[in-house]
Each structure stands twice: as C-alpha cells, then as structure tokens.
Amino acid sequence: MTRFALHCAVALLAVSAMVTSVSAQEAAPAAPAAAAPATPPAAPSHTAAAVAFLKAAQLTKGFEEMIPAFADQVRLRYVGQRPEVADIINDVTISLIPEFVKRQDDLVTALAKLYTDRFSEDELNQLTQFYQTPLGTKLAATQPAILQASVPIVQEWSRKLTTDMAVRIRDEVKKKGPQL
Incomplete structure (x- = not known):
C-alpha cells in the first residue's frame, strides 16, 4: 500500500469514526461556519522548502506509481467497452502516460501549500534536515x-x-x- 493510500485510509477511518460517533447523538442545528480567510500564496522559496520536505519525508513516494495505475484503470474501462480496438487503446494509453506524469508536480505543489500554511520556511528547512539524518x-x-x-x-x-x-x-x- 502506498504512503498516499495509507494517509487516505487513516483520514477516511478518522472521518468514519467521527460520523459514527455523531450518528449516535441527536443532531443539533449547526451554526453557519465563518468563511476562512484566503491565505496569500507562499513565496517561491517557501514552496520549494515545502517540496523539499515532502520529498525528504518520502511523502511523495508512490505518486509515480499512481499515474500508470490510474491510466491502466481507464484503459481497462475503454478496452471493456471496445475490445475490438484494444491494441489502439493500449498504445494510446502508454503514449499519454508521460503527459500525465507531468501533473504529479501539481499534486506536490498542492500538498506543499498545506505545509506552507502551517510551517515557516525555516521550520520546513529544519524538518528537511531532520529527514536527511539517519533517524x-x-x-x-x-x-x-x-x-x-x-x-x-x-x-x-x-x-x-x-x-x-x-x-x-x-x-x-x-x-x-x-x-x-
């Protein structure tokens, strides 16, 4: 199981536990939530520090495997619909994987924002240094x-x-x- 899948599983598990707990109680009318103020974009060096942390902590490990796996799911769906053109579907799918691999950076940048919103650039650099140690x-x-x-x-x-x-x-x- 990839680290990303594990994070998703733990998050879903936590949400499931909360939903189960809440369903055991009477539902009270919820107060409208205040809109969170938009945070300004992080400086490029701050984002770079977050990306370096994500890589050092191996939080991006497995993303490379996700894209071909997703492509294979789509390929199988189309082959199931049109088995007579399976060879063409297979060839096109393989040829398009590099195009979609480039989108991995979009995911890493989006995840980096989660960290730039919560950690200073210096803190991210310190975390990266820690993840580069043997421990x-x-x-x-x-x-x-x-x-x-x-x-x-x-x-x-x-x-x-x-x-x-x-x-x-x-x-x-x-x-x-x-x-x-």
Missing part, C-alpha cells in the same frame, strides 16, 4: 508500515468507543425515565 530516513522508511498497522488499531478503538458511548448514553437516559 529521519528511518522514520520516513518505517512510517508506511506503522500507518498500515495503525488502521486496525484505530478501527477497533473507534468501534469500542462508540459502542461504549452508546451503552453509557442509553443507561444514563434510562436513569431519567425514558428507555432508548
């Missing part, structure tokens, strides 16, 4: 396995928490008379 390299290399191993732990924790929460709420409401 930082080890952290970057082992983090995917740690994230993958954490998914079932988070799932079990959130399942137990929501179950226990539901029991406690039901028991406390029952003490006041109504039964859920």
